[in-house]
Amino acid sequence: xxxxxxxxxxxxxxxxxxxxxxxxxxxxxxxxxxxxxxxxxxxxxxxxxxxxxxxxxxxxxxxxxxxxxxxxxxxxxxxxxxxxxxxxxxxxxxxxxxxxxxxxxxxxxxxxxxxxxxxxxxxxxxxxxxxxxxxxxxxxxxxxxxxxxxxxxxxxxxxxxxxxxxxxxxxxxxxxxxxxxxxxxxxxxxxxxxxxxxxxxxxxxxxxxxxxxxxxxxxxxxxxxxxxxxxxxxxxxxxxxxxxxxxxxxxxxxxxxxxxxxxxxxxxxxxxxxxxxxxxxxxxxxxxxxxxxxxxxxxxxxxxxxxxxxxxxxxxxxxxxxxxxxxxxxxxxxxxxxxxxxxxxxxxxxxxxxxxxxxxxxxxxxxxxxxxxxxxxxxxxxxxxxxxxxxxxxxxxxxxxxxxxxxxxxxxxxxxxxxxxxxxxxxxxxxxxxxxxxxxxxxxxxxxxxxxxxxxxxxxxxxxxxxxxxxxxxxxxxxxxxxxxxxxxxxxxxxxxxxxxxxxxxxxxxxxxxxxxxxxxxxxxxxxxxxxxxxxxxxxxxxxxxxxxxxxxxxxxxxxxxxxxxxxxxxxxxxxxxxxxxxxxxxxxxxxxxxxxxxxxxxxxxxxxxxxxxxxxxxxxxxxxxxxxxxxxxxxxxxxxxxxxxxxxxxx
Numbered sequence: 001x002x003x004x005x006x007x008x009x010x011x012x013x014x015x016x017x018x019x020x021x022x023x024x025x026x027x028x029x030x031x032x033x034x035x036x037x038x039x040x041x042x043x044x045x046x047x048x049x050x051x052x053x054x055x056x057x058x059x060x061x062x063x064x065x066x067x068x069x070x071x072x073x074x075x076x077x078x079x080x081x082x083x084x085x086x087x088x089x090x091x092x093x094x095x096x097x098x099x100x101x102x103x104x105x106x107x108x109x110x111x112x113x114x115x116x117x118x119x120x121x122x123x124x125x126x127x128x129x130x131x132x133x134x135x136x137x138x139x140x141x142x143x144x145x146x147x148x149x150x151x152x153x154x155x156x157x158x159x160x161x162x163x164x165x166x167x168x169x170x171x172x173x174x175x176x177x178x179x180x181x182x183x184x185x186x187x188x189x190x191x192x193x194x195x196x197x198x199x200x201x202x203x204x205x206x207x208x209x210x211x212x213x214x215x216x217x218x219x220x221x222x223x224x225x226x227x228x229x230x231x232x233x234x235x236x237x238x239x240x241x242x243x244x245x246x247x248x249x250x251x252x253x254x255x256x257x258x259x260x261x262x263x264x265x266x267x268x269x270x271x272x273x274x275x276x277x278x279x280x281x282x283x284x285x286x287x288x289x290x291x292x293x294x295x296x297x298x299x300x301x302x303x304x305x306x307x308x309x310x311x312x313x314x315x316x317x318x319x320x321x322x323x324x325x326x327x328x329x330x331x332x333x334x335x336x337x338x339x340x341x342x343x344x345x346x347x348x349x350x351x352x353x354x355x356x357x358x359x360x361x362x363x364x365x366x367x368x369x370x371x372x373x374x375x376x377x378x379x380x381x382x383x384x385x386x387x388x389x390x391x392x393x394x395x396x397x398x399x400x401x402x403x404x405x406x407x408x409x410x411x412x413x414x415x416x417x418x419x420x421x422x423x424x425x426x427x428x429x430x431x432x433x434x435x436x437x438x439x440x441x442x443x444x445x446x447x448x449x450x451x452x453x454x455x456x457x458x459x460x461x462x463x464x465x466x467x468x469x470x471x472x473x474x475x476x477x478x479x480x481x482x483x484x485x486x487x488x489x490x491x492x493x494x495x496x497x498x499x500x501x502x503x504x505x506x507x508x509x510x511x512x513x514x515x516x517x518x519x520x521x522x523x524x525x526x527x528x529x530x531x532x533x534x535x536x537x538x539x540x541x542x543x544x545x546x547x548x549x550x551x552x553x554x555x556x557x558x559x560x561x562x563x564x565x566x567x568x569x570x571x572x573x574x575x576x577x578x579x580x581x582x583x584x585x586x587x588x589x590x591x592x593x594x595x596x597x598x599x600x601x602x603x604x605x606x607x608x609x610x611x612x613x614x615x616x617x618x619x620x621x622x623x624x625x626x627x628x629x630x631x632x633x634x635x636x637x638x639x640x641x642x643x644x645x646x647x648x649x650x651x652x
Contacts, residue, residue: 041127041147042134044386044413044425046071046462046481048517048531050126052151057607058620059165059645062115062126066146067583068560070515070531071130071483075553076116076633084116088130088144089460090485090511090537090554092492094436095143097133101150101231101245103276103296104138104326106436117249117272118148121161121173122188122229125149130515131462131483132411132427135374138328138346140390140409141431142458142485150231150245153177153184161649167640168195168222171647175229182235189228196221200638201630218638220254220264240281247274255304255311263310271301288334292344295327315356322438323351328370338378346370352398352437364398364437384415394434398441405455407432422467425481432457435491439503448502456505458487464515478518485511494552494592504592507541509551525567532559539592548594557586575611580604601631613650621646 041047048069055065063084067074075093076084085093098105098113105113126148127134133145156178163171175188197217230246249272257263276296283289303319304311330344347369354362374388392407411429418424434455441449464481490506513535521527537554550556566577583603590596607622622645625631631639 041136042129042132042386042413043384044415044427045132045134046130046425046427046464046479046483046515047134048128048130050128052124055120055123055126056609056618056620056647056649058163058622058647059169059624059643060120060622062118062120062148064624065120065126066115066128067558067585068529068531068562069128069130070517070533070558071144071513071535072128072533073554073558076639083114085112086115086146088128088146089142089483089513090509090535090551091141091143094439094491095141095433096146097137097139097141097143098146098148099137100148100247100274101243101276102136102278102294103245103274103298105274105298112438113146114270117227117251117270119190119227121190122150122175122231123148124151131460131481132413132429135342135376135386135388136330138326138348138370140372140388140411140429141433142429142456142460142487150229151186152231152233152243153179153186155179157651159188159649159651161647163192163645163647165194165645166643167198168193169643169645170194182241183233185230185232187228187230189226191224191226193224194222196223196640198638198640198643200641218256219262220266221256223251223253225249225251225253240279243278243280245274245276248272255306257310263306265308266304266306266311268305269301269303271299273297273299283331283333286333290332292330292332293328294330296325298322298324315359317357319355321351321353323349325349340376341373342375343373345372350437352441354441362398362441364396364441366397366437367395369393382417384417386413387411392434396434396437398437399451405432405434407434407455421469422465424463424465426461426463428459428461430457430459433491435503439491450503453491453503454489454505456487456489456491458485458490460485474520474522476518476520478516481515483511483513483515490551492551492553494590506539506551508539510538510540511551511554512536525565527564527566529562530560533557546593548589548592550589550594552590552592553588553598555586555588557584559584573610573612574615575609577609579607581607598632599630602627602629603631604629616651618649619647620649 050065061084063074063076063086066072066086071089072086074086087093087096093112094106100118126146128146129144131144133140137145158176160174161172171190171192173188173190175186177186178184199215199217202214202216227247227249232244234242236242251270253268255263255266255268279293281291283291300322301319303317304313305317306313307316326346326348328344328346330342332340332342334340350366350368352364370390370392372388372390376384376386378384389410394405394407396403409431411427413427414425416424432455435453439449439453440451462481462483464479466479468477470476487509488507490509491503492506493501493503513533516532518530519528535554535556537551539549539551560581560583562579562581564577564579566575568575570576585601587600588598590598604626605622605624606626608620610619624643625641628642633639
């Protein structure tokens with residue numbers, strides 16, 4: 001620990017020390033984007049943007065909002081307090097990096113980013129890159145990327161909020177911010193809990209007969225958590241600035257068990273600590289060059305206590321710890337108005353440890369060195385090109401063995417603008433991904449490891465069009481993309497009859513798909529959002545031993561629609577809205593042979609919002625799964641039925 005602490009202290013000190021020069025000013029073009037849902041960060045990419053108004057829906061978890069984006073597959077382990085993951089276009093959750101303020105949340109305790117640990121109350125925006133990962137992230141694999149942007153203080157303010165809901169849901173937060181002259185700091189604390197004792201139909205594992213069916217309450221599913229945020233932005237000189245981020249999270253919860261076998265005494269603790277410093281400054285002696293130094297540390301813990309052996313984890317207590325320290329330096333230059341170049345390098349250390357009742361079970365370490373470069377060129381006023389490449393070296397030490405893997409990646413994109421309101425876009429990329437420590441060695445009682453996993457390689461291509469139209473009374477925006485992904489030794493997951501899942505290599509796989517998203521607004525009183533995904537995920541391995549060729553956990557059809565009626569500046573109300581939405585997901589197979597099928601799922605919901613006092617006070621309410629449709633997670637545990645939620649938030 002002392003070596004890691006000294007490295008972190010040195011990196012944080014360096015990050016603060018170098019941020020004493022000035023960054024070149026960048027011209028900002030402001031345009032109306034009330035309906036635009038794509039990102040300007042990577043103009044050629046297929047992307048979806050969720051703004052703060054959508055993130056404030058009471059009772060919603062991040063995974064619920066991501067499910068509205070086309071191409072997104074989400075998985076959850078029960079209530080909002082259980083493991084929740086997201087993947088894009090047929091990838092797995094481990095192939096889909098999730099970033100909070102530029103720090104990758106995927107860790108080697110789980111191998112994935114647990115989205116149930118991400119609170120929405122401190123997020124300003126979510127950007128989902130469904131195919132091409134954007135510039136500035138440290139993974140360029142097949143899985144795209146999800147970027148979470150926290151709220152940065154713009155003015156001095158104090159705020160507080162409360163929330164209540166079905167099944168014992170309760171929450172409260174308090175926060176404050178101070179901002180002046182381009183600098184500011186924001187601190188917030190949130191506590192929440194839930195009983196999660198919703199009713200569900202227990203068929204005792206016998207689907208052929210209903211004689212033994214009974215309605216029961218989900219046992220031992222309560223959860224309580226807190227999370228603390230501290231965000232700062234300091235301006236040094238005219239343009240140079242330093243951004244700091246601290247986040248702590250802790251949750252205590254019951255573990256209900258697998259399938260129809262309940263666990264009434266098992267408990268779990270989840271912890272995460274995150275610290276990051278990002279320094280931006282101009283290159284010495286140059287006005288068309290910028291330096292960016294980033295340092296981050298992430299530590300996670302997952303502990304399961306099973307005193308009565310209800311989970312069959314092989315010990316009364318299993319503790320998994322993951323740690324990562326990373327640092328990178330990048331240079332961005334502007335040789336001309338039409339050309340931008342970016343290059344840099346980074347180093348990170350990842351460690352995973354698993355202990356069973358105090359006895360050492362596993363120690364694994366991975367050192368990753370990375371070099372990357374990219375360019376963006378305005379070849380013509382109507383044509384933009386972008387290219388990026390990276391080379392990673394993964395040196396892994398585990399179970400007395402040492403291996404070294406190289407992982408190259410390359411991508412290219414193009415945008416052809418056919419006037420001001422229509423663009424044609426295309427992207428292509430190739431990647432190599434080394435299995436995570438969690439995929440190799442397992443992460444929990446229900447997610448086991450496979451030490452013999454091979455690195456996966458793949459090619460991804462997509463093409464589409466993005467356009468908008470509008471008059472004073474009506475405006476609309478939308479895009480449509482077709483995509484194809486081909487992978488060798490794809491790391492996928494399958495579920496056994498006991499309810500556990502384990503990764504395996506699919507020798508050859510391909511996913512074809514079509515995505516559509518659109519938004520329209522009429523008369524400044526109605527808004528409609530649509531998203532639709534058609535996919536064909538297939539195992540194309542030669543000599544496959546089973547007749548089923550569908551990839552597990554991949555739905556072939558998913559869609560969502562949301563309609564909101566609203567009014568602005570109505571009497572003393574700044575904005576009032578009433579909305580209704582529907583979401584559908586087709587059936588999926590859960591094992592390689594296609595014998596275990598997760599049924600199709602429909603969900604209907606309603607929501608309302610009132611903004612008062614210059615939008616400083618917000619009152620919101622929502623009903624989820626209003627028709628009470630039966631829904632289940634990936635290991636067969638029931639999800640909540642109809643539920644009600646309400647929240648109030650005040651900033652002054």
